[in-house]
Amino acid sequence: MDGKQPPFPGAPYGRGVARPISEPLVGKGGEFGVGRGFLMPISEPTVGMGRGAVPAMDVKRPDKREEMPALQSEEPEVDPMTTKVVVPGQGSSLMSMFRGMGIEPGKTWGRGAAPIGRGSAGDFGAGVQSNMSTVGASALHPEKEQQPVSFIGRGFVGLGRTVSPHMGVGRGPTSPMGLLSPISAPLSLASMPSVSEDAPAPPGTPTKAELTTESVGFIGRGFVGLGRTALPHIGVGRGTTTPPGMSPITTSSSLPGAPSITSPMGLLSPLSAPLSLASKPSVSEDVPAPPGTPPKVEVTIETVGESLKKIGTKGNPVSIASNYIAISCKNEAVFQYHVTFTPNVESVSMRFGMMKEHRPSTGEVVAFDGSILYLPKRLDEVVQLKAERKTDNQEIVIKIQLTKILPPSSDLCIPFYNVVLRRVMKILGLKLVGRNHYDPNAVVILGKHRLQVWPGYSTSIKHTDGGLYLIVDVSHKVLRNDSVLDIMNVIYQESRESFQDECTKEFVGSIVITRYNNRTYRIDGVEWSKSPKDTFTLADGSVTTFIEYYRKNYGITIKELDQPLLVHRPKERSKPGGKVITGEILLLPELSFMTGIPEKMRKDFRAMKDLTMHINMGAEQHTQSLKKLLHNINSNDEALRELERWGLCISPEILLTRGRILPSETICMQSASFVTSSSVDWSREVVRDTSISTIPLNCWAIFYPRRAADQAEELVSTFSRLAGPMGIRIERPIRIELRDDRTETFVKSIHSQLTSEPRLQLVVCIITGNRDDLYSAIKKLCCIQSPVPSQAINVRTISHPQKLRSIAQKILLQINCKLGGELWTVSVPLKYLMVIGVDVHHDTNKKSRSVMGFVASLNSMLTKWYSRVTFQMPHEEIINGFRVCLLAAVQKYYEVNHTFPEKIVIYRDGVSDGQLQTVEQYEIPQILKCFETIPNYEPKLAFIVVQKRISTTMYSYGSDHFGTPSPGTILDHTVTNRDWVDFYLMAHSIRQGCGLPTHYVTVYNTANLAPDHLQRLTFKMCHLYWNWPGTIRVPAPCKYAHKLAFLCGQYLHSEPAIQLSEKLFFL
Template sequence: MDPNKPRPPRLADVTRLPWLLQQARGAGRAPGVPDVPRARGPLLPDPGIGRTAGMAFSRGFLPRQCGRGPREPAGGPLMSFARGLKLQPEESELGRGRGLHLRAGEPEVGVRKEAFVPGQESGSGHDVKLQVLGQPAASDLPEGMPKLEAEELAPSQVKQVRSPFCFTLVDCYSHNLSVHINAKSSCLKYYNVKQSLNLIWCWSGLSLVILQYSEPLQKKGSMGSPVPIGSNHIPIRCKNEAVFQYCVTFTPNVESIGMRFGMMREHRSITGNVVAFDGSILYLPVRLDEVVHLKSERHTDKQEIDIKIQMTKILPPSSDLCIPFYNVVLRRVMKILGLKLVGRNHFDPRSAVVLGKHRLQVWPGFATCIKHTDGGLYLMVDVTCKVLRNDSVLDVMNVIYQQSRESFQDECLKELVGSIVITRYNNRTYRIDDIEWSKSPKDTFTLADGSQTTFIDYYSKNYGITIKELDQPLLVHHPKERSKPRGKLITGQILLLPELSFMTGIPEKMRKDFRAMKELTMHINLSGEQHSSSLKQLLQNINSNQEALTELTRWGLELKNDILMTEGRTLPLEKICLQSNSFITSPDVSWSKEVVRDASICCIPLNRWSIFYPKRCAEQVEELVVTFGKVAGPMGLRLDRPIHVEVKDDRTETYIKSIHSQLNSEPNVQLVLCIIFGNRDDLYSAIKKLCCVKNPVASQVINVRTISQSQKLRSIAQKILLQINCKLGGELWTVNIPLKNLMVIGVDVHHDASKKSRSVMGFVASLNSLLTRWYSRVIFQMPNEEMISGFRVCLIAALQKYYEMNHSFPEKIVVYRDGVSDGQLKMVELYEIPQLLQCFKTFPNYEPKLTFIVVQKRVNTTLYLLGGNGHSTPPPGTVLDHTVTSREWVDFYLMAHHIRQGCGLPTHYVCVYNTANLTPDHLQRLTFKMCHLYWNWPGTIRVPAPCKYAHKLAFLSGQYLHSEPAVQLSDKLYFL
């Protein structure tokens, strides 16, 4: 209000609502007085012009006014939300300017995403989220009169809203309007209009509550070339008007969940056949009376039970609360099609591909889920497969026994613990956590009804299986503590028979067999055309199966006949910068030839280095050293002859003693290079522990088989030298980064599945403007602890190191956080980000801008390039930032890497926090640039380089070192 402007004359009997005392901006009511909305203006005894920002009521005269327009009696009830002029009561249309006046007699309220406004064109498009609550308190207001109450809202969510229903819906005083409307209408209509306002309407005194609102997320970029994109999302249409939620109570109380289900089944004539019931909450696609009373008899004591079914919510069919039921319906449909549920996915054993030579079976299948995205409701289907081995766990144990009888039990634990097995009698998968050597199938266990039985009798009676090996030990699986749908808590352990448990996954021996893996890859890596054809075949199977269609129709679901087709963008190719040369990448984003023809940005001379090898591979070692000398010059590297140390045998102790002795006699050694036979994890771990923890020095371990092929030795030597240069502190290449004074951080967590040890977090941060110098730290955590409690320690150390190098702190910090699922995003926002913000207070007057991006590699979204040749793999740099993206976050899908075999699997990026105000184009371009900076591969990779570095660091520390590396190595990429 203008202080120089004269105040209007005070009207008689104008008050500030005395029972509110000093809280005139809240809501309240005196006993016997009608409900009063949250008002800041005066209460007028008779008609007049109300220059108020709220609503004004009078006991004898019930005007309604919202905004700054004229106030008039509510004779033929009107809801006046206007800044302009109000039209006559018999009219229901838009007023002049921003006004809107609707009659409130027989309300027909729009449900879904928008409010129904005839011809509405104005409004700012804020997204207002609503939720239906229970019965409102009794009101003294006449029927049809809205009751407004105040509810608290976070200050960050409170802004001025301009919607077609009011000019000031939520003011700047941290309150929210809860509109309770007592309507008699029995119809529910849906309208598609432009205003971004979500309404959920209920009859007969149920509530319409505005919970929060926010501006629409700006996530769509514009840079790059448009490209037609397909995705494995199938649009779903919801034909039902609503899904109805009811609260079910039993009097007297019925404890047994199973008995509750039985009683509800007795009343299918009332509830119908289509139900979703968890023991207390009932969901139906049909509307019952507001309160329904049913009678049942408890069979145990013949007690009559009163079942009360009371409506509590009416949900739009696209509500997130409905999605779990839709997924249950989808599982039923897949079962109707003959697919078997294994874990969370559905497979078709009838179409299994048998690889008899390798004793494997490949079951084709689908991973499915229904999700709500920016584009609406979609069924997401990913083509997957299950690799099953014909070997049972008992077969594997027999092989181990033949190979090492003395350490049989230890070798079995090492080989089997952590493996996933499938029990084919019920197609369930389990993780082996332990082996119970003292038990056998002859032992007994307790059934659910309390009776005792042996494992032999149990499998014979329930599955018709005769156990052959009676003295085999039992496998132990510890399920995560969780509740079953009927309320039972799953705890304790599950015992499995090795004879009936079959190994899954690709054997380790086979992974090292190139030809075997090539044959297997033909069946598990589908091209884009094969992938999309499988989806279309599934849709055809569903639409041609009447039983499957009926199951979908019961809940009002209808699947489109084709996958989603939309438009994405391809980002511009980047320029790679070397020491004295730069070039635009080729379309396949590979620069393996250029990087060995020109000098790297920074090359570290290798003056003192030692090479350790067994005597029998001396010839290969000498050939490798000679090749090093030939290829080093063009790459800008200079290296002297190494110190040759020949070890007498290839035992771990021999290597460690030789290396330790050499480091003591030559303290200035820059590099330890070891040539070993075979894939020796024990030897590799011992060498890395010595060189990364006890005697910090750069180290390189090479399998002799890698350098035994003379025709490939030159290219192998070039790659090894590039890697060695990184480990010494060299810098290979970079890209143009427009952002100045920037620090980029990568974070990942490694969990060792085979050992019950701590988890380890890898932290890597850039130290210079070229993003070619990196600082790394490792933090160990409690088992399976994903959220990083040591974030603060790492960031403070990185900022101090950055200051040492640049004599200033970074102005912008971008964090790429890997390994976070959708369910953990809120935890990251509430727990990890505050730790980072707290770090900045350590340094006086330091307030940098922060952007926090979650990186998700394990996504089921697949992208196809649409063209004349069908569905192919999208080119590197393809980004999709709409339609399939999340409604709650600024996110995008990016395919940064080149795919030679298979279909387009993008990486999902979710921006959780962004005070740096980076636009969607900035986020996407920066992320694509960072995918070019992984120096172990002269090309782009799936994730930003700092994330990959953090992963390599965490894996090395958790898998081999089992302790924090020496701090002397923290400014070098020693873990590559």
């Protein structure tokens, strides 16, 4: 159009508005690649995908998508891309570490199963065919049957995360018109080099691929982003709206005489000259700009991607509340600057001092770490200040340069907000103890138990799918009235001969608080050779005694001058500037107070009842406590001023939203089935109806000390009466009465019996008291040396005649499980499915070593389980042992079913948010690689991380009343993680306290499991823990893995015998 801008009379104009095109957008094979939704040239004519499925251009394979009657969503999945392109999901045998950047030699796959990146067919969607283009598939225009019209990636285009917004395809949704605006000149891409090499074009290839003669700047919500690509000139990625108030974007053509185009953030103006990208440098190169190009400014704009598809539909809607409080930020952005000092200033404290002198220029509100400065306001692009170094009067030039513009909800801003919140809590008079804030003025004294309880709050700020939220949970700190010195005196009176050993056993590993500064410390040792009369060196180099130090600094007079000192060894930490801080901290027992509940008190039912009255809050009390904190913040002028400095405003109300209650499940037994009640408890049904399968107990032995003979006889008689109605056949046992209850007596007798009677199916031991040493010895003998299922019973458990019947029933069910029997199941309509649970426990014997428990299902009913254990040192990766266990489980599945599992669902416990990327990028590729050892085997895989230690709390809500959510309550929006497909599930029933859900994060999913499928399958798995006739908080295989890892890490300290791997011997 000869460089003239076309008029658009009456056409909409502004943010996110698309305009029509008159010609299609066409790409040739081998010229483009799609990797995570961004565009780049590649040399290989392959298809590069990120987080999506890869179109198969040469092989047609049927789309194997299993019918799931009970899990299937009611809404049919309609794929607008039909016939010509077949998507094999993520069934490739190789997981690319480059996440579909178009540079791998084969097919790549990521998180989703959606075709072509994360998208589906574009607006034309009439049909799809392959044109051997690495961009993906192209929609066929209805009127021009063989003319490719549009690139497909969710059917929309945008600027993406690219520094140069010349073109991009991102996540911006198209306008209702679904079309592109015209440009007035061709866009040349043919001469662009590939990512990996400058490969010559094949013969016959045109030198220019003119995409269109009338096309234009791409619109996707009007945003600019960085682009996860090595070539930012063409950005196709996760763009979202940039902060309002940003300066216009200027783009310039590389052709001589072409004018620069300045456009508002919402829309790019039409180009009046061809836009050549071939000559643009890569990110790492510094190539001189052509004459007339505006100066290059190294400023990046961080953007946030839109939420993933994670919301399910199954279940009944319900009103729920959560301990999330909305935070709004009035600031348009947070600005990051790089600060340089010339000549260089090594001292970080001196840098802080120099920056403080220039508060009039930077403002009062700053966050500075020595080189990076964050401000809530924008300065000039480059600011130069001068300061004088006081040590040598040298003039220092301070250069402050803008490097990044962050939206207020950026993850980089959250640490500042948490610092602001900490200041607010201090203004309210709360004391920081550890990471939480407590109110010592509201202390509750439990004089009878010599305890005091400090009420308080744990707080954090997090960005979720619903925006920026403050998460507040009620916390209680239990402190003892007795100091460590008082407890030492008690120990001395009770055991003078082994005093030091008993003190070490009591205190090492415990947490103490020093009330003069409200700081907590972990005790790593006791220094018996030192006392408060010893000296130490202060930071300024002066030497003083402990007695003098506490008198001068805290006004405390030390009374006991010969007491030993407690040792705390803090972890190595680095200060800004690279200085590493190491050493020991010595504490006085007289000034240190134990925290937590004493072990003796935990075994005292009445004492624990008194304590739980104060620390276990119901939903109504919990929400009232949260509202009280919010009221205190919003009614305190000083606290509001502190928030206002960063433009923050905290809502006075907690979050109210909508969730769902999943349908009740049907429990299936041998000849009966029933729907679970609202309390999800089937303890009556499980002893009334026959289990799915029972193992006859023909040969078993019971060992007991002489003083427990009556209880043993009564237990055996009760077993005989109850076994028949429960469908269990049980013979009379071999009785072995022991002369005493010493560990050696038990072990010697059991070993002798196992040697003389090799057909022995079960060993039952009745022990007196809580004897960890005896329990450990019995389990080592029966799990490692002479593998046989064993059952340890405390004599106190069976000493109450009125409770013996119900206790004996539970013991019989547990014994049946240990022998290989099956109790109950639920319907899971997935054929050839394997469900795996993984958990990690730290070995108490060798604290640096950890143990991984692995439990996998072996049949379609999910009633047969295979278990393994691996140990690893800190420098060893858990995945090494995981691969061994996984391959063994798959082989065992084949032995049982004569086929390999087609779908594998892994529930991995013990992974924090910070480790999710590591799991995705390292563990999962290793898992996929291990399948290559089995010829022609490519199972579908879903990997779900299970998080129990979370601060999220849910409440049911109705008629201004807060209660405990019903089992099966799901929340899969608003409070969920914006980077992952995740949900919160409250599977278990709570009689006292608040609703503590479990967080499930789907890190990887090629099993074609939609959000509804994942949620319902997870809820079903929470019904299958046979040690409890009801639902539990985590899926059953996770709980089994935890029990196994705990047994091995706490008592066995070794791998159990392989002969027990197909039995739940660890229950």
